Amino acid sequence: MIELKDITKGFGDKEILKGVSATMESGKVNLIIGASGSGKTVMMKCIVGLMKVDSGSILYDNQDFTAMDHRAKKEIRQQIGMLFQGSALFDSMTVEQNVMFPLEMFSKDSLKERKKRVDECLERVQLKDAAKKFPAEISGGMKKRVGIARAIVLNPKYLFCDEPNSGLDPQTSLLIDQLIKELTQEYNITTVINTHDMNTVMESGDHIVYMYQGQKQWEGSNKEIVFSKDQQLNDFIFASEFLRDAKEMRQLDMFKDSKWKDQLEEQLKRDGKK
Amino acid sequence: MEFRFFYHFGNFLLMLKGMFSRPENMKMYWKQFMQQCVDIGVGSLGIVFIISLFMGGVTTLQTAYQLVSPIIPKSTIAQVVRDTIILEFAPTLTSIVLAGVIGSKIASELGNMRISEQIDALEIMGINTKGYLILPKILAATLMIPLLVAIAGFLGIWGGKEAGVLSGVLSSEQFMMGLRQEFKAYNVFFAMAKSYTFGFIIASVSAYYGYNVQGGALEIGKASTTAVVVSCVLILFMDYALTAILL
Ligand SMILES: Nc1ncnc2c1ncn2[C@@H]1O[C@H](COP(=O)(O)OP(=O)(O)OP(=O)(O)O)[C@@H](O)[C@H]1O
Numbered sequence: 001m002i003e004l005k006d007i008t009k010g011f012g013d014k015e016i017l018k019g020v021s022a023t024m025e026s027g028k029v030n031l032i033i034g035a036s037g038s039g040k041t042v043m044m045k046c047i048v049g050l051m052k053v054d055s056g057s058i059l060y061d062n063q064d065f066t067a068m069d070h071r072a073k074k075e076i077r078q079q080i081g082m083l084f085q086g087s088a089l090f091d092s093m094t095v096e097q098n099v100m101f102p103l104e105m106f107s108k109d110s111l112k113e114r115k116k117r118v119d120e121c122l123e124r125v126q127l128k129d130a131a132k133k134f135p136a137e138i139s140g141g142m143k144k145r146v147g148i149a150r151a152i153v154l155n156p157k158y159l160f161c162d163e164p165n166s167g168l169d170p171q172t173s174l175l176i177d178q179l180i181k182e183l184t185q186e187y188n189i190t191t192v193i194n195t196h197d198m199n200t201v202m203e204s205g206d207h208i209v210y211m212y213q214g215q216k217q218w219e220g221s222n223k224e225i226v227f228s229k230d231q232q233l234n235d236f237i238f239a240s241e242f243l244r245d246a247k248e249m250r251q252l253d254m255f256k257d258s259k260w261k262d263q264l265e266e267q268l269k270r271d272g273k274k
Numbered sequence: 275m276e277f278r279f280f281y282h283f284g285n286f287l288l289m290l291k292g293m294f295s296r297p298e299n300m301k302m303y304w305k306q307f308m309q310q311c312v313d314i315g316v317g318s319l320g321i322v323f324i325i326s327l328f329m330g331g332v333t334t335l336q337t338a339y340q341l342v343s344p345i346i347p348k349s350t351i352a353q354v355v356r357d358t359i360i361l362e363f364a365p366t367l368t369s370i371v372l373a374g375v376i377g378s379k380i381a382s383e384l385g386n387m388r389i390s391e392q393i394d395a396l397e398i399m400g401i402n403t404k405g406y407l408i409l410p411k412i413l414a415a416t417l418m419i420p421l422l423v424a425i426a427g428f429l430g431i432w433g434g435k436e437a438g439v440l441s442g443v444l445s446s447e448q449f450m451m452g453l454r455q456e457f458k459a460y461n462v463f464f465a466m467a468k469s470y471t472f473g474f475i476i477a478s479v480s481a482y483y484g485y486n487v488q489g490g491a492l493e494i495g496k497a498s499t500t501a502v503v504v505s506c507v508l509i510l511f512m513d514y515a516l517t518a519i520l521l
C-alpha cells in the first residue's frame with residue numbers, strides 16, 4: 001500500500017501537482033488517468049523518488065519514504081519494478097540481458113535458475129523470439145514489453161508502469177493489461193499505472209485516480225466511473241460517440257446486478273431518460 | 275559559455291563523494307570495470323600508435339634541424355628526443371588526444387543514458403548509479419591512460435629513431451648511445467604522475483558533464499564538447515602546475 005499525503009511539486013513558478021492525496025492499495029491495479037501534460041509522469045516520478053516533492057509525504061506500507069535516508073530508500077527501491085514511458089532499456093544489452101540485469105545484480109540464484117526466470121518473463125510478454133535482439137532492432141511496442149519483463153523479473157512488491165500500452169495494438173495491449181492484473185492479484189503487488197487507454201480503465205481499473213489541472217478531480221473504481229456525474233471526467237473518459245454508447249450499454253448491463261441497480265435508477269431518473 | 279566555477283566545482287565534488295557506497299554486487303562492478311578497461315585501453319590503442327610514432331619522428335627531425343653546431347655530438351639529438359617525449363609529449367599530447375577520444379565517448383554515453391532514462395531505471399532498481407557507472411570509468415581511466423602513455427613513450431622514441439635513421443640524420447648506434455646518456459628515472463616518475471592526473475581529469479570531468487545532461491539529444495553533443503574542452507584546459511593547467519611543483 002502506498003499513501004500520498006498532500007504532495008506538491010512545481011518547476012520554477014509552474015505548479016504541476018497542487019496537493020494530491022491518494023491511497024494505492026495492494027493487490028489492486030491503481031490507475032492514474034488524466035489528459036496529456038496533466039502531470040501523471042511527474043506524479044509517478046515523485047512517488048518513486050526520482051523527483052523530489054516540494055511538500056507532503058509518501059508512505060510505503062506506513063514507512064515515510066520522503067523522510068528516509070539514502071540507504072533505506074535503496075532498500076525500498078529494490079522492491080520496486082518500473083516501466084518508463086520511453087521504456088528506458090539498456091541499449092548496449094540484448095533483450096535477454098536487459099531482463100537478466102536486475103537478477104544478476106540482486107539475485108543469488110544460480111545461472112541456470114536465472115536463465116529460467118528470464119525465459120519465463122519473456123514468455124509472459126510473448127517475446128521469446130526476440131531474446132537475442134538489441135533494443136534498436138525491435139519495435140516500440142516490443143520495447144514496452146521488454147520493459148515490463150524487466151520490471152517484473154524480481155517479483156516486485158510495488159510495480160509502476162508509465163503508459164504500458166501506448167503504442168501497442170488493442171490485442172497486445174489487452175494482453176499486457178491482463179498480465180499486469182494477474183501478477184498484481186497473484187503476488188499482491190501494489191500496482192500503479194499511468195494511462196489514457198480506455199480499455200485499461202474499463203477492464204482493469206480497480207482503483208482510478210483522475211488528475212485534472214494538478215489536482216485529484218475524481219477517485220473510484222471502473223464500476224463507479226460509469227455512474228460518475230463529474231463533467232470533466234465524463235468529457236475526458238467518454239470523449240467519443242462510440243464510448244458514450246459503450247457507457248450506456250455498460251450501464252444497462254450493470255442494471256442486471258442488484259448492487260448497482262439503485263444507483264443507476266437514481267441517475268437515469270435524474271437524466272429523465274427512463 | 276556560462277562560467278560558474280564554484281557551482282560546477284561543488285557539484286563535481288559531490289559527485290565524487292556520491293560514488294562511494296557499498297557495491298550492490300561486487301561481481302557486476304568488477305565486470306563493469308573490466309569492460310571499461312577494454313573500451314578505454316584497447317579502444318584507444320590505434321590512435322595512440324599513430325600519434326606517438328609521428329610525434330617521435332617529428333621530434334627527431336626538428337631537434338636535428340635546430341642542433342646544427344658541429345661541437346654537439348649527434349647522440350645528443352637522441353637524448354633530447356628521449357627527454358622531450360618522456361617529459362612532455364607522451365603524457366601531455368597523448369592525454370590531449372585521449373581527452374577527445376575517451377572524454378567524448380564517456381560524456382555521450384552517460385548523456386544518452388541520462389536522457390533516455392536508463393540512469394533513472396538503474397536508480398529505481400536501487401543501484402547507486404554514480405558508483406556503478408562513474409567509478410569504474412574513473413578507475414579504468416587512471417589505470418589505462420598511464421599504460422597508454424607508457425606505450426606512447428616507447429613508440430615515440432622508437433619512431434624517433436626510425437625517422438632519424440631513415441632520413442640519415444644519425445645512425446642507429448648513435449641514437450642508442452644518446453638514449454643512455456644521463457637517463458633520469460625521476461623523469462619517468464614525473465611522466466607517470468602526470469598521466470595519472472590527466473587520466474583522472476579526463477574520466478571524471480567527462481563523466482560529470484555526461485551524467486548531468488538535461489534536455490534532449492542536442493544537449494548530449496554540447497555536453498561532450500564541453501567535456502573535451504574543459505578536460506583539455508584542465509590538462510594544460512595541471513601540466514603547468516605539476517611541472518612547476520615537481521621539476
Ligand atoms: N523536468 C521538467 N522540467 C520542467 N517542467 C516539466 C518537467 N517534467 C515535466 N514538466 C512539465 O510538467 C507537466 C506535466 O508533465 P508530465 O510529463 O507529467 O505529463 P503527463 O501527464 O505524463 O503527460 P503524457 O500523458 O503526455 O505523458 C508538463 O506541463 C511539463 O511541461
Ligand SMILES: [Mg+2]
Nearest residue numbers: 040041085162
Ligand atoms: Mg507521461
